[in-house]
Structures are given as structure tokens and as C-alpha cells.
Amino acid sequence: MWQYTEAVHDHFLHPHNAGPLDDANAIGEVGSLACGDALKLYLKINKAGVIENTGFETFGCASAIASSSVLTDMVKGMRADDALKITNKDIATALGGLPKQKMHCSVMGQEALEAAIRQWKGEPPVPHALEHGEMVCKCFGVTDAQIIRTMRENGLKTVEEVTNYTKAGGACGECLDKITEIVGKELSLKPLTEIRPKPRMTNVRRMQLVLKTLDEEIRPRLESDGGDIELVDVDGRRVVVSLRGRCSQCRSSDVTIHNLVERLLREHVEPDIIVEEA
Numbered sequence: 414m415w416q417y418t419e420a421v422h423d424h425f426l427h428p429h430n431a432g433p434l435d436d437a438n439a440i441g442e443v444g445s446l447a448c449g450d451a452l453k454l455y456l457k458i459n460k461a462g463v464i465e466n467t468g469f470e471t472f473g474c475a476s477a478i479a480s481s482s483v484l485t486d487m488v489k490g491m492r493a494d495d496a497l498k499i500t501n502k503d504i505a506t507a508l509g510g511l512p513k514q515k516m517h518c519s520v521m522g523q524e525a526l527e528a529a530i531r532q533w534k535g536e537p538p539v540p541h542a543l544e545h546g547e548m549v550c551k552c553f554g555v556t557d558a559q560i561i562r563t564m565r566e567n568g569l570k571t572v573e574e575v576t577n578y579t580k581a582g583g584a585c586g587e588c589l590d591k592i593t594e595i596v597g598k599e600l601s602l603k604p605l606t607e608i609r610p611k612p613r614m615t616n617v618r619r620m621q622l623v624l625k626t627l628d629e630e631i632r633p634r635l636e637s638d639g640g641d642i643e644l645v646d647v648d649g650r651r652v653v654v655s656l657r658g659r660c661s662q663c664r665s666s667d668v669t670i671h672n673l674v675e676r677l678l679r680e681h682v683e684p685d686i687i688v689e690e691a
């Protein structure tokens with residue numbers, strides 16, 4: 414029997430904003446009935462980009478319903494761009510915590526939110542991590558990018574934790590070797606964080622170091638292959654870049670972003686920088 418907080422009980426027994434929203438203009442759908450959990454999140458976003466109303470339909474356990482319910486409360490009245498910054502941890506925290514085996518419910522909420530806002534913006538209605546990654550767990554439709562992102566956002570260190578947060582590996586187990594490999598590779602990047610903790614960095618200093626690293630370390634390497642890179646935004650430790658020239662047409666741009674751009678920014682700026690492509 415899971416130990417649920419009072420907030421989870423309340424949201425499960427008396428869900429807020431339950432049901433579809435007829436005038437929704439942003440809908441995010443994640444999970445599938447075959448996987449045991451599914452969430453369809455409805456948002457009504459006004460012309461000013463503010464989420465005016467919300468609704469949801471969830472198939473799943475008490476945690477899935479509670480996560481969906483609290484999420485619809487959290488985002489109501491928020492600007493869509495600000496809502497995109499909500500993490501699964503925020504959802505779990507709003508519920509006073511979730512059993513570790515149920516953290517995947519909060520991840521499902523965050524992904525549905527991202528999918529809905531992407532649809533509203535005219536982008537493919539699929540979260541980044543699902544769209545760009547390579548499929549790792551066929552039973553639950555989980556990609557490598559999704560595993561890496563969940564590990565980074567939640568500080569995961571073991572395969573078991575990855576299963577708790579994403580469900581990957583929790584059925585036939587055929588993907589466990591691949592998950593072990595991803596976890597090992599991801600953790601091998603971590604010692605920089607642990608061995609060389611750096612003092613807290615100001616936004617201005619971070620921006621300066623990002624620009625310097627792009628100019629001195631990254632751009633010359635891309636230019637030698639006929640490519641280039643442009644800085645689009647720095648939002649805390651999230652750096653958004655755009656690949657140019659030959660890099661922009663490259664099918665392995667995801668690898669360039671993570672294995673070159675992110676690796677060097679982590680080395681020269683901050684060890685927990687997350688790089689996304691615009």
C-alpha cells in the first residue's frame with residue numbers, strides 16, 4: 414500500500430478541473446492506455462498568452478489523477494511561457510511529495526503541459542524529449558532523451574530510480590541493459606559537479622562565459638565543418654542555441670548539441686548547464 418499525502422488524497426477524491434474543456438486551444442496528450450497511464454491536458458490560452466482555463470482526462474492511479482488535478486490548478490492564471498518552466502518536481506512538491514515509485518505520474522503531467530503549450534505555439538505537440546530521442550523502452554515508449562532529461566531534473570543516479578520516474582524497464586525488462594548504459598554515461602559527466610563545485614554564479618557572469626565559450630571553443634569546431642552556432646537565450650542554467658550552416662541540416666544535430674555544445678559549456682561555464690536547440 415502506497416503512503417500518500419493528504420494533498421494527494423484530496424486531489425484524488427475531489428479532483429479539480431476534471432473533464433475535457435470544450436474551448437481548449439492547447440491539448441497535450443501523453444502516455445497510452447496500453448502503458449497503464451494516460452493523460453490528456455486541456456488549456457485555454459488567451460491572446461495575451463495567459464492560461465485562462467484548464468481541464469484534464471486521466472486514466473491511471475491515484476497519483477496520476479492527483480498530479481493532473483494539482484497541475485491544472487498550478488497553471489491557471491500563469492503565462493504559457495512561465496508554465497513551461499514547471500518541472501515534475503514542482504508538481505510532486507505541490508502534492509507534498511509522491512511515493513518514489515509513483516514519480517512517473519508527475520513526469521507525465523510535466524510532459525502533457527509541455528506538449529499542450531508546444532501545440533499552442535504551432536510546434537509539434539510532442540515534448541522535446543520524446544520527439545528527439547531514440548526509443549529505449551518500447552513497452553512504455555520512453556526515449557533516451559527523456560531518460561537523460563528526467564535524470565538531470567531530478568538528480569537520479571540509479572536504473573531503479575529511472576524506472577520509478579519514467580516506468581522504463583518496468584515491464585519486460587529488455588531495455589534494462591540500454592538504460593544501465595545511459596545511466597552510466599550520464600553519471601560519468603557528473604564528477605565535474607561533485608569534484609569542482611564552483612561558487613554561485615551571477616546571470617551576467619554566466620552569460621559572459623557562455624558567449625566566450627561559444628566564440629573560443631565551440632564555434633571554431635563547427636566552422637571547420639561548415640557550420641555555425643548562435644546564442645538564442647540564457648535562462649538560468651538553460652541555454653538555448655540555434656545551429657547554423659551545415660549543422661542546421663545535420664541529422665545528428667542532437668548529438669552535436671549534447672556531445673559538443675553542452676559538454677563544453679558544462680566544462681567551461683557550469684557543470685549543470687542544460688542546452689536546448691531553438
Ligand code: FES
Binds near residue numbers: 550583584587589
Ligand atoms: S522494453 Fe522496456 S520494459 Fe519492455
